[in-house]
Amino acid sequence: MGLLLLLAGVLLPGCWAVRGPSTVWGYVGGSLSVKCTYRAGHEMKPKFWCYPGTLYTCAAYIIITSSLQPAVQRDRFSIRDNRTRQEFTVTMEGLAEGDAGTYVCGVRMRAFKADERHFVKVIVAPAPTLSPAPALPPSIPRPPATGTDAPRGSPGSFRYFPVLAGLQVLALLAMSGAVLWASLRG
Numbered sequence: 495m496g497l498l499l500l501l502a503g504v505l506l507p508g509c510w511a512v513r514g515p516s517t518v519w520g521y522v523g524g525s526l527s528v529k530c531t532y533r534a535g536h537e538m539k540p541k542f543w544c545y546p547g548t549l550y551t552c553a554a555y556i557i558i559t560s561s562l563q564p565a566v567q568r569d570r571f572s573i574r575d576n577r578t579r580q581e582f583t584v585t586m587e588g589l590a591e592g593d594a595g596t597y598v599c600g601v602r603m604r605a606f607k608a609d610e611r612h613f614v615k616v617i618v619a620p621a622p623t624l625s626p627a628p629a630l631p632p633s634i635p636r637p638p639a640t641g642t643d644a645p646r647g648s649p650g651s652f653r654y655f656p657v658l659a660g661l662q663v664l665a666l667l668a669m670s671g672a673v674l675w676a677s678l679r680g
């Protein structure tokens with residue numbers, strides 16, 4: 495296995511020169527970002543995001559930077575090369591189901607030299623359905639109406655739970671305050 499990797503490393507130079515996530519995902523209608531890093535010395539080379547073609551080619555470049563333009567935006571896609579960190583970020587916005595698939599982030603080399611690249615699988619999940627927001631009424635408990643106290647154990651007593659919780663929080667705050675005060679004095 496190790497020998498195989500070594501062989502592959504020798505035969506396919508640059509295979510691991512660009513690194514990044516193997517899978518990224520986003521929601522339909524949302525966006526996702528992919529960070530890919532490259533080796534020192536390739537700062538000024540174009541960085542690209544493409545659909546893989548055969549062998550070391552791209553079927554089509556989706557977006558590519560140039561030495562003069564380290565940040566490029568093209569409709570739903572953008573790519574931003576941080577040359578200090580030797581890292582470029584690809585962003586896909588307005589995701590559609592059709593965007594799912596395999597992509598390549600890479601560094602474009604000179605002619606006749608294989609691009610350095612990394613495969614990234616993009617998964618597009620259905621947009622999360624907004625479940626009805628959990629009802630969180632402000633629930634300022636009304637003071638008990640005089641003379642008509644709800645009997646203990648009735649559902650009405652649940653109304654005072656927030657008050658009790660609030661008191662507990664206050665007690666906790668007071669205690670931690672005391673501890674802090676004591677430790678500052680000590």
Ligand SMILES: *[C@@H]1O[C@H](CO)[C@@H](O)[C@H](O)[C@H]1NC(C)=O
Binds near residue numbers: 577
């Ligand atoms: C590159 O990354 C460094 C460190 O995070 C940051 O300070 C700098 O602003 C970034 N440059 C660009 C062009 O984004």
